[in-house]
Amino acid sequence: MKEIPDAKIQAWARLIRAQRVLLERVEQRLKDAGMPPLAWYDVLLELDRGNEGLRQYEIGERILLSKHNLSRLLDRMEKEGMLQRRPCPEDGRGSVVSITAEGRKLRRRMWPEYAAAIDEVFAGKITAAQAGEFSNTLQRLLD
């Protein structure tokens, strides 16, 4: 059995914990401001970037959401008028999702609150150099 040094175990534990704590604070702040959860923002951001509309599976890959889950998230967002689904011309199975004007508006309204929250819980507590180093480490872990 592999012996993992305590310092690494501790780093692992802190990674899990810190992400949970910080993310929860951010979500709470959005909620307090009467805004939808972060997942909505993620979807809106991707849609806003992918101008021609995106296939569902593309969204799923980018925001790391399983397809059934995404399917229903999109249901909710579509019902609120934030996006549109239309059948995909090249692939009869799929649909193309695109953001509505309403969706763009929501995204723009969410960003300041989200940014303030990130600043409060994260960006304000770390220097640019530290953030760069931190980011590199995270990327290495993801590879």
Next chain:
Amino acid sequence: MKEIPDAKIQAWARLIRAQRVLLERVEQRLKDAGMPPLAWYDVLLELDRGNEGLRQYEIGERILLSKHNLSRLLDRMEKEGMLQRRPCPEDGRGSVVSITAEGRKLRRRMWPEYAAAIDEVFAGKITAAQAGEFSNTLQRLLD
């Protein structure tokens, strides 16, 4: 409105993403090995440390679980015979939770699998020095 440098936004995004990806891999591995989710391990570990038994709220603080949620997690674990709840002598409202022999056995059985998973997704991808630095940064974020 605060302007957050791109590098910090990216670091934030990676923190969220990396934790999700790595944690999911670990959870999946436990599941594949026929074992309960990580939350069970966390509870068992705390109980194993706190020899005399712990109050529920103490467990909740340590593993960052809200009380209603914890209440039901403990229900499930108690039903499986991993722990015991008995009324607290000093405080008529609360209960004292303690681990059973069965619970200790489960924790010991889970650890090798969990450790191997941590090694695979985290510890094996980072040097001790990097882990130390990383850990410090996370701690700073948590303060």
Next chain:
DNA sequence: GGTTATTTGTTGCATTTGCAACTATATGGT
């Protein structure tokens, strides 16, 4: 001592997530 506010834990209800099954289309092999 009596009243009010807090804390501890549980429960009901709505929302979300995860899993497996399903439909429908597309792809690959022969």
Next chain:
DNA sequence: ACCATATAGTTGCAAATGCAACAAATAACC
């Protein structure tokens, strides 16, 4: 062309989570 297999997305059902309301006991205040 035909059959098997894989992919895109949806849906039903079970499990987990979040929220608000609640009971019971303690602590705080006068």
